[in-house]
Amino acid sequence: MTTNEQTRQINDRLNIPRQPVPKQAPADRVTNFDETYLLMDMGAALVEASRCIDCPSAPCMDACPVHNDIPAALKRLEDGDLLGAAAKFRETSTLPEMCGRLCPQESLCEGACVVGFAIRPDGGLHPPVAIGRLESFITDNERRTIGRFPVRLSVPATGRRVAIVGSGPAGLTVAEELQARGHSCTVFDMWPEPGGVLRYGIPNFKMSKQILDEKLQSLRDQGITFVTNTKVGTDVTLDALHDEQGFDVIFIGTGAGVGNPLRAPGEELGNVYPATDFLVRGNLRPDELPEHLREKPYIGTDVVVVGGGDTSMDCVRTAIRLGAQQVTCVYRRTEAEMLGRAEERKHAMEEGVTFAYLTTPVRFIGDPDGNVQSVELVKMELGEPDASGRRRPIQVEGSEYTVPASAVVIAVGYGADAEFAEHMPVETDRWGLVKVNDRTGQTNVPYIFAGGDVVNGADLVVTAIADGKRAATWIHQHLSNMGPAKKG
Ligand SMILES: Cc1cc2nc3c(=O)[nH]c(=O)nc-3n(C[C@H](O)[C@H](O)[C@H](O)COP(=O)(O)OP(=O)(O)OC[C@H]3O[C@@H](n4cnc5c(N)ncnc54)[C@H](O)[C@@H]3O)c2cc1C
Numbered sequence: 001m002t003t004n005e006q007t008r009q010i011n012d013r014l015n016i017p018r019q020p021v022p023k024q025a026p027a028d029r030v031t032n033f034d035e036t037y038l039l040m041d042m043g044a045a046l047v048e049a050s051r052c053i054d055c056p057s058a059p060c061m062d063a064c065p066v067h068n069d070i071p072a073a074l075k076r077l078e079d080g081d082l083l084g085a086a087a088k089f090r091e092t093s094t095l096p097e098m099c100g101r102l103c104p105q106e107s108l109c110e111g112a113c114v115v116g117f118a119i120r121p122d123g124g125l126h127p128p129v130a131i132g133r134l135e136s137f138i139t140d141n142e143r144r145t146i147g148r149f150p151v152r153l154s155v156p157a158t159g160r161r162v163a164i165v166g167s168g169p170a171g172l173t174v175a176e177e178l179q180a181r182g183h184s185c186t187v188f189d190m191w192p193e194p195g196g197v198l199r200y201g202i203p204n205f206k207m208s209k210q211i212l213d214e215k216l217q218s219l220r221d222q223g224i225t226f227v228t229n230t231k232v233g234t235d236v237t238l239d240a241l242h243d244e245q246g247f248d249v250i251f252i253g254t255g256a257g258v259g260n261p262l263r264a265p266g267e268e269l270g271n272v273y274p275a276t277d278f279l280v281r282g283n284l285r286p287d288e289l290p291e292h293l294r295e296k297p298y299i300g301t302d303v304v305v306v307g308g309g310d311t312s313m314d315c316v317r318t319a320i321r322l323g324a325q326q327v328t329c330v331y332r333r334t335e336a337e338m339l340g341r342a343e344e345r346k347h348a349m350e351e352g353v354t355f356a357y358l359t360t361p362v363r364f365i366g367d368p369d370g371n372v373q374s375v376e377l378v379k380m381e382l383g384e385p386d387a388s389g390r391r392r393p394i395q396v397e398g399s400e401y402t403v404p405a406s407a408v409v410i411a412v413g414y415g416a417d418a419e420f421a422e423h424m425p426v427e428t429d430r431w432g433l434v435k436v437n438d439r440t441g442q443t444n445v446p447y448i449f450a451g452g453d454v455v456n457g458a459d460l461v462v463t464a465i466a467d468g469k470r471a472a473t474w475i476h477q478h479l480s481n482m483g484p485a486k487k488g
């Protein structure tokens with residue numbers, strides 16, 4: 001093909017408009033907990049795939065933490081080889097249907113897509129290819145076609161046993177990868193059901209739990225064992241798993257699931273909830289929860305959610321679905337400094353959530369029964385940048401005011417479990433995050449590896465998967481170096 005022909009072909013592709021992905025209308029979706037996005041139409045998916053210009057450098061692949069071969073998968077889709085396209089995504093990712101729904105694509109693959117940097121005739125930029133939505137379309141289609149998740153084939157058993165602590169995306173990835181390499185994997189979790197934040201955090205309106213349940217079934221079919229309602233460190237120690245129960249290697253994937261407190265007076269009042277308690281009680285069936293969390297959260301009329309990240313958007317949108325008349329998100333900086341996805345804020349605004357920027361709570365005020373009834377707020381202004389590079393919020397003297405609140409949700413970030421860290425034989429930093437060799441995921445104790453949020457701090461599903469993949473490679477190496485297992 002001549003250079004002119006190539007340029008014409010690229011221009012033809014650039015001129016194809018980005019295909020819309022259907023969504024439930026805001027008025028409908030606030031009445032249910034079903035996914036906001038609806039199934040993409042096959043025709044639209046084929047057209048969207050043809051917007052990829054198959055650029056040789058493929059920066060989208062570098063920007064994807066698991067390095068999905070996006071151009072190859074989209075080419076297969078464009079050619080009508082849908083199962084081949086799904087297989088391409090599964091070569092590098094254990095949970096592509098989830099990442100397609102949950103990744104902040106604008107700062108990962110789609111943020112690096114060359115199409116998104118091409119200038120339109122009117123001077124604006126072309127929108128990037130909808131990589132995430134195509135990834136979930138392709139892999140959803142595969143599951144519908146074959147009637148289940150594809151089960152990974154395992155090589156003959158090696159006799160080696162691996163204990164995985166934590167069943168979030170990091171732990172599930174390690175289990176899937178190592179079981180396929182012939183090692184017998186047992187996943188421990190303290191919640192009643194496996195899944196980590198995929199179940200006990202992320203609401204159904206972002207990702208249906210049915211996908212998680214089907215994935216877990218495929219892992220059970222692969223031979224992986226799940227032991228739930230078991231808190232490692234309390235019910236069984238890491239030492240006991242290794243020394244008494246005979247696990248050759250332990251992977252710690254316990255996440256960063258401890259909600260940060262606001263440390264404002266009145267936080268202990270009734271109907272003031274930490275984000276995870278609110279989300280799991282609001283979104284899950286009672287049988288998926290421990291007894292003390294089975295009751296739905298009290299909502300009343302006015303819900304105030306404190307914090308400006310993605311978790312706060314999950315909370316405000318849950319509160320709306322639980323019937324609150326007025327939901328206010330209180331954030332101490334401006335929208336420009338918010339860390340969460342713009343798309344999630346847009347969804348929240350469409351659903352009727354109000355945003356109070358440059359505002360922070362000073363105290364929560366209770367009624368005679370000890371339940372919150374109002375919040376005293378204060379206005380803020382932005383000063384010089386702080387260590388995070390964002391401008392520091394400073395209180396405006398005398399700007400206090402009070403708003404009614406029937407329930408309050410505190411969503412101001414997450415940290416690792418400091419108590420668990422204290423009782424572990426591995427080195428941690430002052431935030432309780434496990435220190436590992438960056439290349440291998442191995443800790444200072446040779447038979448213990450770690451990855452996901454317990455190493456990185458609160459991060460993403462896809463980075464936890466990437467960590468799990470890397471750790472599995474090195475755990476396999478470690479087990480192979482141990483030689484054949486003794487027959488027992
Ligand atoms: C509300 C919420 C919404 C989010 N939304 C998104 C999103 O849209 N997109 C995105 O990419 N990321 C999102 N994230 C972040 C993402 O979910 C996490 O980065 C990811 O789940 C981390 O995976 P992990 O495997 O490291 O840990 P987790 O998913 O946290 O799993 C850790 C598991 O370890 C278990 N555990 C902890 N301690 C013990 C113990 N001592 N014994 C036994 N089990 C233990 C926990 O019960 C948990 O099941 C969200 C996070 C939250 C909280």
Ligand code: SF4
Pocket residue numbers: 063064065066067068070093099100103105108109110131132135462
């Ligand atoms: S895993 Fe996430 S970053 Fe990678 S291609 Fe899929 S949506 Fe993009």
